[in-house]
Amino acid sequence: MRAHSERNFREHGSILPSMSGDGHFEGPPPGARPDWTIDQNWDAYSRADHDVWITLYERQAALLPGRAADPFLKGLEALDLHRAGIPDFARINEELRRLTGWTVVAVPGLVPDDVFFDHLANRRFPAGQFIRKPEELDYLQEPDIFHDVFGHVPMLTDPVFADYMQAYGEGGRRALGLGRLHNLARLYWYTVEFGLLETPQGLRIYGAGIVSSRAESIFALDDPSPNRLGFDLERVMCTPYRIDDFQQVYFVIPSLQSLLDATLQDFAPIYARLAAASDVPIEAVLPTDRVFTRGTQAYAKAGGRTAA
Ligand SMILES: C[C@H](O)[C@H](O)[C@H]1CNc2nc(N)[nH]c(=O)c2N1
Numbered sequence: 001m002r003a004h005s006e007r008n009f010r011e012h013g014s015i016l017p018s019m020s021g022d023g024h025f026e027g028p029p030p031g032a033r034p035d036w037t038i039d040q041n042w043d044a045y046s047r048a049d050h051d052v053w054i055t056l057y058e059r060q061a062a063l064l065p066g067r068a069a070d071p072f073l074k075g076l077e078a079l080d081l082h083r084a085g086i087p088d089f090a091r092i093n094e095e096l097r098r099l100t101g102w103t104v105v106a107v108p109g110l111v112p113d114d115v116f117f118d119h120l121a122n123r124r125f126p127a128g129q130f131i132r133k134p135e136e137l138d139y140l141q142e143p144d145i146f147h148d149v150f151g152h153v154p155m156l157t158d159p160v161f162a163d164y165m166q167a168y169g170e171g172g173r174r175a176l177g178l179g180r181l182h183n184l185a186r187l188y189w190y191t192v193e194f195g196l197l198e199t200p201q202g203l204r205i206y207g208a209g210i211v212s213s214r215a216e217s218i219f220a221l222d223d224p225s226p227n228r229l230g231f232d233l234e235r236v237m238c239t240p241y242r243i244d245d246f247q248q249v250y251f252v253i254p255s256l257q258s259l260l261d262a263t264l265q266d267f268a269p270i271y272a273r274l275a276a277a278s279d280v281p282i283e284a285v286l287p288t289d290r291v292f293t294r295g296t297q298a299y300a301k302a303g304g305r306t307a308a
């Protein structure tokens with residue numbers, strides 16, 4: 001079985017929600033506020049919806065000790081995301097606001113890039129209000145509440161990561177203006193979504209796209225296929241990514257602080273260099289890379305999820 005907690009939505013996400021077919025910008029859907037938020041309407045979730053949360057939660061909670069990074073596990077604990085199914089944002093926001101000043105806001109699904117960045121820059125994390133159906137536990141087209149809340153919100157309880165996400169939101173608005181969003185999106189992808197952390201006990205997961213996926217929680221750490229390489233900001237921004245299958249490369253940071261430090265510099269000169277540089281092939285290992293794993297790429301070569 002293949003589990004893909006978060007596939008196929010991102011490429012569309014950066015275009016479709018904001019533009020109609022003829023390319024003009026659309027506003028929020030009916031019922032949503034101008035900033036695209038909606039009420040979570042927690043009372044409206046069905047028993048079946050809550051059961052999906054509980055099933056997914058228990059699966060991941062059993063798998064993640066010894067795999068997920070400590071700040072993630074600590075955040076999961078602090079927010080007590082397990083109580084009676086889908087968490088009520090009003091409840092988790094009390095604790096989250098107290099810890100790092102972040103809040104979670106409900107949105108109908110993907111929101112336009114500028115709206116997304118504006119929320120992050122103001123320490124609001126937009127989370128999908130809906131939950132996947134019981135028959136699609138391992139695959140979904142758009143990020144739902146399980147991916148967004150279980151995957152992303154625990155890390156927002158960490159003060160350093162909290163600052164990184166806010167800075168990313170500010171940087172996103174800037175990248176949009178400079179026409180380099182595709183480069184910055186790779187940074188988000190290879191850190192916030194699919195990042196690994198080096199610890200004395202070994203590699204640990206902190207990326208939301210991994211921790212919310214059963215199969216990728218195993219693949220990202222244990223499979224011999226993908227490369228696992230030391231994080232380098234410019235290198236990452238030159239590396240394309242897979243939106244529809246397991247990653248072919250994961251980047252490892254030595255600490256959250258080092259990630260934040262690397263991104264505090266002005267990206268304008270980096271963007272200027274990237275405009276003249278070419279992308280690095282997704283499976284490449286460069287002489288300058290710090291290699292944790294030189295992957296076999298067997299999984300990708302065999303055709304990935306379309307094969308098995
Ligand atoms: C590049 C940017 O991170 C990405 O395209 C945005 C767009 N809109 C989004 N909207 C939601 N709700 N969640 C997301 O993760 C994103 N990602």
Ligand SMILES: N[C@@H](Cc1ccccc1)C(=O)O
Pocket residue numbers: 164167168170171172174175187263264265266267268
């Ligand atoms: N420092 C970046 C902004 C940024 C911060 C943190 C993460 C990503 C981007 C810039 O000058 O654009």
Ligand SMILES: [Fe+2]
Pocket residue numbers: 006143147148151152193208209
């Ligand atoms: Fe995500």
